[in-house]
Amino acid sequence: MTNREVGIALLGVGTVGGAVARTIAEQRDVIEARSGIRLVVRRAMARSTERVVQAGLPVEVATTKIEEVIGDDGVDVVVEAMGGEEPAATYMRLALESGKHVVTANKEALSKHFAGLVATARSSGRALLFEASVGGGIPLMASLRQILAVNRITRIRGIVNGTTNYILTQMAERGATYAEALREAQQLGYAEPDPTADVEGYDAAYKLAILASLAAGRHIRPERVDRTGITGVTPEQVAEAGARGGAIKLIAGAELDAEGWRLRVGPEFVPGDHLLAHVRLNYNAMEITGDRVGPVVLYGQGAGPQPTASAIVSDIVDAVRFGAVLTPEIAPE
Ligand SMILES: NC(=O)c1ccc[n+]([C@@H]2O[C@H](COP(=O)([O-])OP(=O)(O)OC[C@H]3O[C@@H](n4cnc5c(N)ncnc54)[C@H](OP(=O)(O)O)[C@@H]3O)[C@@H](O)[C@H]2O)c1
Known part of the structure; x- marks a missing residue:
């Protein structure tokens, strides 16, 4: 060589x-x-x-x-x-x-x-x-490239923001309020002093727009994402989701239907029998569905130096x- x-x-x-x-x-x-x-x-x-x-x-x-x-x-x-x-x-x-x-x-x-x-x-x-x-560090682009060579991607769905997932995990597992969990995330360096981009869902919307653009082969702008953050999630909602065996997660989802791509970022109830309900702390996971390969899930550390x-x-x-x-x-x- x-x-x-x-x-x-x-x-x-x-x-x-x-x-x-x-x-x-x-x-x-x-x-x-x-x-x-x-x-x-x-x-x-x-x-x-x-x-x-x-x-x-x-x-x-x-x-x-x-x-x-x-x-x-x-x-x-x-x-x-x-x-x-x-x-x-x-x-x-x-x-x-x-x-x-x-x-x-x-x-x-x-x-x-x-x-x-x-x-x-x-x-x-x-x-x-x-x-x-x-x-x-999750090889999402490499996996998308591999899947896209043969498949039509019809759905992308997952957790792409570690800060909000950390906050929601603390609320679920320790009964913390949103404000307490945010403060702790900031002390540990998981959240910025100004957390707006993460907690209002902008960061997840940027990431979803990139993934959807790759799947579509066409530029889909982040403004097209229907976006809600986690600031309104209450300890009662989180506790109720836990009592039903699931969890509230900030889900970034893009789906291809007859009218084209629909993109949404927002807090959702994820049932306990789904992998995404078990993604804890600052971890990320993404499910990519291709028309031939079916659903593929990638999981790992979504941030950190x-x-x-x-x-x-x-x-x-x-x-x-x-x-x-x-x-x-x-x-x-
Ligand atoms: N942190 C993570 O875990 C992570 C993970 C994935 C992706 N990212 C992305 O990586 C990028 C960098 O994030 P970071 O956390 O490393 O940010 P950061 O710690 O704030 O570092 C930003 C660096 O860019 C320099 N800089 C910013 N604006 C500049 C300008 N106008 N001219 C010259 N230098 C400028 C800063 O210079 P000074 O030092 O002089 O201020 C600093 O060295 C962002 O796009 C972020 O979304 C971050």
Whole structure:
């Protein structure tokens, strides 16, 4: 095997970007032995260069300017781990246009700009990969790609938000109120100081829109998701669900019927004889139904630095090995 050095740029060195840097450093030899690819972080961008150094990277790779990333010929793959819609979406487009593969964990930017980013990747002949954007370390995109090669996907249903699942689990198992469970989730780092994106169902809607777009082969925007959060779920409702042998879960569901895709995120009663009722704490699970394969369930850690970095670094290796063929086909809306 001919070994090849591949230059990486990190946009963002927070929870996810920092974990990607550590994973590359710790797994470099293993990755090289298995793929022949030696990963080297050549650029790392944050709002300040101090943040890059705090993340354990050398000051020589630190930058605060996107021009220094996209203009660097030594960078082959750009990892977008900044979050938010903008400037992340623009930076991903610029990176693809300048001939770099892009790997992202950003469900918001991807779900809102999916068709445009895919079109840019395809016209530039580069990979746009996003395994970590839904389900953290769970290989959902790889499984969808495998199933989609033969099946028509008719249904996607599951738990894609670890924060709300943690809160609902604490309410069910400890009798906590919503406010108590949220506070605890925040103390443990499972919930952001501003929990709106999680508890109001936006995060789940972004993820559902990405999965449904892949299943449909067409951009389905997150605004099309009929969305309800968990802030109105009461301890009495949770206790009653438990007494009936089931659980209340924030379910993200997309279903194909005669009129097209119907998408919904909201709290639902899940009967005890269904796998989803038993997904506890910050775990995620997704059931994908294909017309030939039937229902397939994937379960694992839907967030957290290590699982997320695992998915991102796998995407980097795939981007280098296979390139643009892995970029999906997503038609405009
Ligand atoms: N955390 C998880 O478990 C997880 C799991 C799956 C996916 N994700 C996704 O991964 C992405 C990153 O999440 P995170 O938890 O790592 O966030 P984070 O800890 O807040 O880190 C964000 C990083 O991006 C940098 N950044 C943000 N805006 C920037 C800008 N305009 N210019 C330059 N740098 C900027 C920040 O710079 P400073 O350090 O200088 O502020 C920081 O280094 C998000 O899309 C998130 O949804 C996260």
